[in-house]
Amino acid sequence: MDSSSTRRQATRQKLYEAAVTLIAEQGFSATTVDEIAERAGVAKGTVYYNFKSKTELFEELLRHGVGLLTASLQAAADETAERGGTKVEALDAMIRAGLDFIHRYPAFTQLYVAELWRTNRAWQSTLLVVRREAVAVVETVLRDAVAEGELSEEIDIPLTAAALVGMVLVAALDWQAFQSERSLDDVHAALSRLLHGRVSGR
Amino acid sequence: MDSSSTRRQATRQKLYEAAVTLIAEQGFSATTVDEIAERAGVAKGTVYYNFKSKTELFEELLRHGVGLLTASLQAAADETAERGGTKVEALDAMIRAGLDFIHRYPAFTQLYVAELWRTNRAWQSTLLVVRREAVAVVETVLRDAVAEGELSEEIDIPLTAAALVGMVLVAALDWQAFQSERSLDDVHAALSRLLHGRVSGR
DNA sequence: TATTTTGAACTGACTGGTCAGTACAAAAGA
DNA sequence: TCTTTTGTACTGACCAGTCAGTTCAAAATA
Numbered sequence: 001m002d003s004s005s006t007r008r009q010a011t012r013q014k015l016y017e018a019a020v021t022l023i024a025e026q027g028f029s030a031t032t033v034d035e036i037a038e039r040a041g042v043a044k045g046t047v048y049y050n051f052k053s054k055t056e057l058f059e060e061l062l063r064h065g066v067g068l069l070t071a072s073l074q075a076a077a078d079e080t081a082e083r084g085g086t087k088v089e090a091l092d093a094m095i096r097a098g099l100d101f102i103h104r105y106p107a108f109t110q111l112y113v114a115e116l117w118r119t120n121r122a123w124q125s126t127l128l129v130v131r132r133e134a135v136a137v138v139e140t141v142l143r144d145a146v147a148e149g150e151l152s153e154e155i156d157i158p159l160t161a162a163a164l165v166g167m168v169l170v171a172a173l174d175w176q177a178f179q180s181e182r183s184l185d186d187v188h189a190a191l192s193r194l195l196h197g198r199v200s201g202r
Numbered sequence: 203m204d205s206s207s208t209r210r211q212a213t214r215q216k217l218y219e220a221a222v223t224l225i226a227e228q229g230f231s232a233t234t235v236d237e238i239a240e241r242a243g244v245a246k247g248t249v250y251y252n253f254k255s256k257t258e259l260f261e262e263l264l265r266h267g268v269g270l271l272t273a274s275l276q277a278a279a280d281e282t283a284e285r286g287g288t289k290v291e292a293l294d295a296m297i298r299a300g301l302d303f304i305h306r307y308p309a310f311t312q313l314y315v316a317e318l319w320r321t322n323r324a325w326q327s328t329l330l331v332v333r334r335e336a337v338a339v340v341e342t343v344l345r346d347a348v349a350e351g352e353l354s355e356e357i358d359i360p361l362t363a364a365a366l367v368g369m370v371l372v373a374a375l376d377w378q379a380f381q382s383e384r385s386l387d388d389v390h391a392a393l394s395r396l397l398h399g400r401v402s403g404r
Numbered sequence: 405t406a407t408t409t410t411g412a413a414c415t416g417a418c419t420g421g422t423c424a425g426t427a428c429a430a431a432a433g434a
Numbered sequence: 435t436c437t438t439t440t441g442t443a444c445t446g447a448c449c450a451g452t453c454a455g456t457t458c459a460a461a462a463t464a
Contacts, residue, residue, distance in 0.1 A: 007433075007438065025322045029231035032423060043440045045426090050438095054424070114316040117375045120227045131380075155401055159384065159392035162376035163369045170368020171361060173319045178333075179360055190361035197399015199357055209413070234449060245415040250451065252413090 012050055014040040016061050024107035027114070028058060059123045062115075065108040066130040072097045073137045087145035088196075094138065095168055095191050099184055102172040113169060135161055167191060214252055216242040218263050226309035229316065230260060261328045264317075267310040268332040274299045275339045289347035290398075296340065297370055297393050301386055304374040315371060337363055369393060 018040035022031045033054050037044045051057040076097035080090040102109045116127060138161040145151040168191060175187050193199055220241035224233045235256050239246045253259040278299035282292040304311045318329060340363040347353040370393060377389050395401055 011439080025320060027229055027231055027320065029229055033425080034423075043442095044424095045428095045441075046439055048425070110319050113319065117312045117315065117379050118227060118229065119379075128380075151401055152395075155395060156388060156392045158381055159373060159377070159389055160396065160401070162381075163373040163393055163396055166372020166376070167365045167369040170371060171365040174364040174368070175361070177319050177321075178330075179364075182361065186358060187361055190358045191365055193354075193357065194362065194365055194396065195401070197401060199353055199362070199397070199399060213413080235451080236449075246451090247415050247453085248413075251415095256450070 021107045024110040098168045223309045226312040261325045300370045
């Protein structure tokens with residue numbers, strides 16, 4: 001179950017990579033299992049040897065991807081804390097980490113956004129769990145920041161967390177799709193400015 | 203061309219309404235024309251009498267919906283201007299208008315977000331045009347605000363516009379899907395606070 | 405007024421193609 | 435030897451789009 005699973009693991013990885021780009025481009029239903037297999041350089045039977053169904057492949061892909069994202073957000077927060085930075089600095093580092101992630105895995109992000117708010121879909125419950133994990137990381141830092149007096153006590157933590165995540169998500173996807181000539185630093189600067197309230201005034 | 207087109211218009215409207223919820227829930231490819239027809243209380247043939255194809259129905263639906271959105275954003279900006287309000291007040295009014303829109307047409311918003319960043323899809327060019335219209339309204343107000351000294355000259359207009367739109371979009375969808383007990387005023391207040399930079403500090 | 409005609413709008417059974425999932429024998433690792 | 439992958443062929447369900455036929459309100463005619 002270990003020496004042998006290395007090979008399986010590699011096959012699964014290839015399938016994830018093939019599936020994520022195809023589904024991001026075309027959507028889940030418009031993507032065929034034959035396409036995924038072909039792009040992964042694998043026989044169709046192998047897909048079904050490794051995953052119970054097309055839906056299950058997709059659900060595991062979601063778990064896999066969001067796991068990477070939360071890990072990288074958490075790492076950014078932790079590193080800032082170790083360095084003795086403020087909580088607002090931690091938020092800033094997380095924005096950066098989020099942008100990095102989206103830059104590295106654009107297809108995954110696309111697919112996540114496209115599916116997140118759908119109702120009545122098979123993987124809805126998976127998504128709910130996975131979203132909570134990701135948002136929780138942001139909410140925790142916000143809560144700490146309020147506790148330490150860095151942020152106003154009047155902010156609404158769940159709503160502000162959602163707004164911040166949305167800001168990063170949409171700005172990054174837009175950057176990707178419509179303004180790809182801008183640098184990551186530009187995007188980061190614009191978002192950082194909003195976070196610090198340096199938009200209004202002079 | 204008027205008395206006769208009334209009936210067609212009514213049928214088309216029914217088809218839009220049926221299609222928008224189904225596609226928001228399930229996605230374009232997973233939604234069948236039979237389902238749309240049934241939900242609209244119309245025979246399948248009627249769909250094809252009124253629209254060239256499933257894709258064309260969807261594209262017209264997109265144009266229809268984004269038209270409503272830009273109109274309401276523009277109206278909010280204009281009203282503020284007439285009242286002699288500042289540009290930042292206009293932005294605030296637009297946030298409100300955006301939230302209202304999403305509240306009224308949640309399914310359309312869902313569907314728009316889900317499709318916007320997909321590449322390689324038939325309606326990509328339609329979306330591009332339609333997105334530009336919507337974002338342009340925000341960018342114009344931002345530009346005016348900078349010109350009148352209300353906002354810092356250092357802000358990056360396209361990126362900030364995208365971030366603001368994203369903030370509203372995602373916060374509203376999240377509110378809808380995961381925090382529906384909150385009031386529209388709560389959501390508006392949280393976003394307004396971010397816009398005015400009253401997050402940090404006390 | 406009573407009748408016939410017209411044509412836009414609508415209907416629903418049907419078709420041809422597509423695709424998820426299965427089967428399985430043989431080959432390739434490990 | 436045991437696990438994993440391959441490749442090909444197959445099935446049955448599902449679905450976009452078609453088309454011959456129906457409906458009906460309003461216009462034309464008598």
